[in-house]
Amino acid sequence: MSSLRTQRRSWKCYLCGTDIVEGQRFTFTSRGPIHWECFRVEVAKAFNNRIPEDGEFLLELIDYFNEGIVKIKEGEYRMTPSLPQGGRVNLGGLGCFPLFGG
Numbered sequence: 001m002s003s004l005r006t007q008r009r010s011w012k013c014y015l016c017g018t019d020i021v022e023g024q025r026f027t028f029t030s031r032g033p034i035h036w037e038c039f040r041v042e043v044a045k046a047f048n049n050r051i052p053e054d055g056e057f058l059l060e061l062i063d064y065f066n067e068g069i070v071k072i073k074e075g076e077y078r079m080t081p082s083l084p085q086g087g088r089v090n091l092g093g094l095g096c097f098p099l100f101g102g
């Protein structure tokens with residue numbers, strides 16, 4: 001049972017300086033981890049607070065992928081007991097996804 005993780009990892013957002021915990025939406029940039037909401041603020045700033053439509057669409061796309069990652073991470077906690085060590089989530093036709101940090 002030693003492989004069963006009980007502690008969630010956390011990071012510090014480089015923009016607001018507060019903790020990011022697993023389950024929260026966030027992303028990584030070349031500067032490090034950042035909350036999704038903080039990232040949007042930063043992107044808006046780069047565009048003088050007016051994100052063009054194609055930029056907005058790109059953000060939505062990234063957001064969509066991030067949600068998927070959060071879902072997969074959630075599965076790590078909900079499914080780990082039934083997985084072999086270093087387990088992978090088998091999503092049938094979608095393929096196998098490694099569970100990070102296992």
Ligand SMILES: [Zn+2]
Pocket residue numbers: 013014015016017018034035038
């Ligand atoms: Zn932040």
